[in-house]
Amino acid sequence: YEVSIGLIIITVPICVGSRNLSEIVMAQRQIWFGIPFFPV
Secondary structure (H helix, E strand, O other): OOHHHHHHHHHHHHOOOOOOOOHHHHHHHHOOOOOOOOOO
C-alpha cells in the first residue's frame, strides 16, 4: 500500500523535473496532466 502511494506521489515531480511546487504548477499550465496521468 505504501509503495503504491509513494509511486503516485513521486510521478509528478519526476515528469516535471522539479520538486518545487511553483514549477509543478507552471508545468501544469503548459501541459494538461489529465490524460498522461490518467492510469495513475
